[in-house]
Amino acid sequence: MSIPLNNIVRINPKVLSVGNKGNDLFGLMLTRKENVIPAGITSIFENAEEIGKLFGYDSMEYNLATVYFAGFTDSDRVATQLYMALYAENNTSAxxxxxxxxxxxxxxxxxxxxxxxxxxxxxxxxxxxxxxxxxxxxxxxxxxxxxxxxxxxxxxxxxxxxxxxxxxxxxxxxxxxxxxxxxxxxxxxxxxxxxxxPAIESPTPSSVINTLRKENLTFCSVFLTWEPDEAEALTFAKWADSMKDDVCVILSDSSNKAITANTGTSFAEKVYSANYEGVVCVYNSLELCAFIAGYPAAWDLEKTDGRYNAAFRRSSLLKANVTNEDIALALKANGYNFYGVWASASNDFVFMMEGKISGQYLWLDSWYCQVWMRRYFQNCFIKTLLAKGQIPYNNEGKGILSAAIKPAIDDFIKFGAIRSGIYLSEDQTQSLKQAGLNLSQINNITAVGYYLKIDMGNVTPQTRVRRGSPPINFWYTDGQSVQQINMNSIELQ
Missing domain, CATH: 3.30.70 (Alpha-Beta Plaits)
Known part of the structure; x- marks a missing residue:
């Protein structure tokens, strides 16, 4: 257990509507099997074989770990770690x-x-x-x-x-x-x-995962070896919302409500109606949940254009469970992710759709990118605080803080987490003006993809006396990703 670095350096997530450098975007798999791994802590595994030896090669734990560690088709790397922990349903013995x-x-x-x-x-x-x-x-x-x-x-x-x-x-x-x-x-x-x-008393999703989170701040997603009922799933969803986009939960739902569009009664619709952050709703596939947890850990964060959106990702270990257009459209309307078969006149294609996550970030790749970015920023700032004798509240201090995160910003641009050339809407431009940016600074966001504002001029004497943080804001354009193509084919006679 350690003191969260957020006590010193906190990077707050936010979206303007229309950390470290290495890839540690690892998942946490919860199991109900007792007396296999210790309760109250996360156990680290580096491959599926280790989990198979422990839980059995015919276990769901091994099956999901195999999918998690396999990455996606043509991925640049695969996950190097998976965390596991016990989730007890009832009081347990020490x-x-x-x-x-x-x-x-x-x-x-x-x-x-x-x-x-x-x-x-x-x-x-x-x-x-x-x-x-x-x-x-x-x-x-x-x-x-x-x-x-x-x-x-x-x-x-x-x-x-x-x-x-x-x-x-x-x-x-x-x-x-x-x-x-x-x-x-x-x-x-x-x-x-x-x-x-240790013994567990009166376990709930919040109490169990909060205990694990105090012990391990690295995992950024949680998935289960069982499908929870709706009440339990909503409790997990509420916990994810409390994490403020630090951790997401990935939950499978096989109910018939999921495949009936716009009734307001499905699990995903309830999640979106409650405006919960960080909930990934999956239709009828624990394996797809594991795949989604492993997919960001298969990114090469140092590669130029290394970013992959979750839609269209594939794995030979996954089986399509949606082949009907009406069901696919209902799942999309309700906010579910699924693994389907698409057919053209000449070929069949099997891949994941749509790559959604509840909350302000909307899409899984955008969500995982912001986790990486905030961790990287935090790492840069704490290293600067350790290295510098003083960071004054003036232009010199502003320069030190700006230089501290410039390597991170360059890596974000290289990877594709930040994209330049994205034109802002009038509403976005107006919001930026209200935040204190002038037109030149706003145009800079379109030109290079971001604007960093360290406002030493508005630091109050009270802030200086207690040596608090100056106002720092970082605006960036995500770029999003094309997931539909409609083209007119016009013959000229």
């Missing part, structure tokens, strides 16, 4: 998850001796020199430990580790690290890599 015993043979386990001490539910447990000499499996060793300790002990073939679990649930449940020679041999001690799984 537990101790041992480190892997994969390097230990059964013959070696039979010879293990020594002492082990552990505290479970405020009761200290001690054992010395248990007899493993006759066991025929690691599970039999777990049974011996359970009988001696008087608490639940199992051997997980997925984790390849021993797991000790409290007999209570909620706040009264507690398990400590084990100590002693035998604890080390069984990989149940802290110094041998065991991990504590």
């Amino acid at each position: 537990g101790l998850i041992g480190a892997t015993m994969s390097a230990v043979t059964l013959e070696e386990l039979r010879s293990f001796k020594g002492d082990l001490q552990i505290v479970v539910d405020n009761n200290e447990k001690n054992i010395v020199d248990p007899d493993f000499s006759f066991i025929n499996s690691f599970s039999e060793a777990a049974t011996i430990l359970e009988n001696l300790l008087g608490v639940s002990v199992v051997y997980s073939s997925g984790n390849q580790s021993f797991i000790i679990t409290s007999g209570l649930t909620g706040h009264n449940s507690y398990v400590s690290f084990a100590t002693g020679q035998l604890a080390d041999l069984l990989r149940l001690s802290e110094n041998q890599g065991a991990s504590l799984s």
Whole structure:
């Protein structure tokens, strides 16, 4: 756990209507399977194989991880990390998850001796020199430990580790690290890599993910290994809105309401009606949810024109679930993303549509770009604060702050997150004038794609005394992306 850098450098997201440099736009997958990974923290995985070993190769967790790590067809790279965490439906028990015993043979386990001490539910447990000499499996060793300790002990073939679990649930449940020679041999001690799984009490989407967010500020999307009912989905959506476009939630909905246009009763319509930010509504595909979470992590942020919109992205691991035009039009009208088959007179094409996200950014690529941009800006500013002895409230300080983020802006332009040559509407121009920009500054946005205003002239004495932030605004044109083409073909005789 660490102190959020937003306490010092905060980059606020905003859209004018019509951070770091590396790609860490990683997703968080929530699972309901207990006693596999510790509760209350995020576990990091670098490939689907690691998840398959832990959860089983026939598990939904492995299936979704395979899609996530595969990226999209012709992507420049693939995701290098996926976070996972437990989402408990009910109160859970505290537990101790041992480190892997994969390097230990059964013959070696039979010879293990020594002492082990552990505290479970405020009761200290001690054992010395248990007899493993006759066991025929690691599970039999777990049974011996359970009988001696008087608490639940199992051997997980997925984790390849021993797991000790409290007999209570909620706040009264507690398990400590084990100590002693035998604890080390069984990989149940802290110094041998065991991990504590704290008890969870009265879990809700907000309480669970807020706990995870305090521990890990890196993930920018959340997807699930199950399809929530509407009430639970709306709770997740409300949480996403509270994140102020730092994190989105990607939720599947297979209800018939989704494929009936403009009734106001579907999950997506309720999300848009509530003006929730950062909710990605997907029709009937947990795999597409995983794909959307992995798609920005497959961007090469250092590549010229490396940006990809989510529409038209493909994966050989996804199956089309929409082949009917009426259903496709209903899903589009209601605000759902889906994976469909489109046919012309000569070819069939399979790809994702439409790439929507609820809230002010409208489109997934725009939303993920703003996450990257704000993280990059934050990183640049904090490095400048660390490097500079003083940043005065004058033109010199303005120059220091401007120079701090110029490399980031150049990278945004190179990548395609900022586009020049975008003409502004009269309403946008008027809004910019009301924000204090003159016509020359507004024209600069069209010419180069952005305008940075660091207003040292309007810093109050009170702000200077408390050494607060000067007014800083960064306007940019996203450029959007063509997703429909209509052309007239005219013969001249």
